[in-house]
Amino acid sequence: DSGVTQTPKHLITATGQRVTLRCSPRSGDLSVYWYQQSLDQGLQFLIHYYNGEERAKGNILERFSAQQFPDLHSELNLSSLELGDSALYFCASSGLGNEKLFFGSGTQLSVL
Amino acid sequence: DQQVKQNSPSLSVQEGRISILNCDYTNSMFDYFLWYKKYPAEGPTFLISISSIKDKNEDGRFTVFLNKSAKHLSLHIVPSQPGDSAVYFCAARFTSGTYKYIFGTGTRLKVLA
Numbered sequence: 471d472s473g474v475t476q477t478p479k480h481l482i483t484a485t486g487q488r489v490t491l492r493c494s495p496r497s498g499d500l501s502v503y504w505y506q507q508s509l510d511q512g513l514q515f516l517i518h519y520y521n522g523e524e525r526a527k528g529n530i531l532e533r534f535s536a537q538q539f540p541d542l543h544s545e546l547n548l549s550s551l552e553l554g555d556s557a558l559y560f561c562a563s564s565g566l567g568n569e570k571l572f573f574g575s576g577t578q579l580s581v582l
Numbered sequence: 583d584q585q586v587k588q589n590s591p592s593l594s595v596q597e598g599r600i601s602i603l604n605c606d607y608t609n610s611m612f613d614y615f616l617w618y619k620k621y622p623a624e625g626p627t628f629l630i631s632i633s634s635i636k637d638k639n640e641d642g643r644f645t646v647f648l649n650k651s652a653k654h655l656s657l658h659i660v661p662s663q664p665g666d667s668a669v670y671f672c673a674a675r676f677t678s679g680t681y682k683y684i685f686g687t688g689t690r691l692k693v694l695a
Contacts, residue, residue: 513673
């Protein structure tokens, strides 16, 4: 158990809809990262938050947004969903030394 | 722009033999490299890492080698066990005001009993 909690584990929705994925980092970790893993693809970096502030953006679509709340949990919002957004979405957290990421078990999103 | 590349999508190795997984990178600003292991329906778990100032790090059956001039790292697993069968991701950390971790596409290792 990495200590990172992601909910829900599975999400099935239709095109055009909006969903919210939730992540609770390990106790004490201030950094939260979001990654997307599509079929046969590696982990694509989406966005990084540190103590409530956005610190870096990767290949994140404009239809996607994220935030980190004062209690350090984070949410990834995906809107106007398309079939191609179907993927595994991982959240990871890291501590002060930032020497490794601890991953949650992911949210499997299926857009039908 | 794939800055971290794992060119072998899959690898099969006999139990007890050595498994060698390779990773190439293009950005000389990466300062830390990591290997993660992923089982189906689970998140990636940290395996071993190496700082860019070192060329080798060992942890039990796992050794990571870094060749900075070739921008290449490799993970050696000796001896390989059936439980090592998983997808292995190479990752590199970029530090510039913040930390950014770039992952490769993964190599699926199958250890045959």
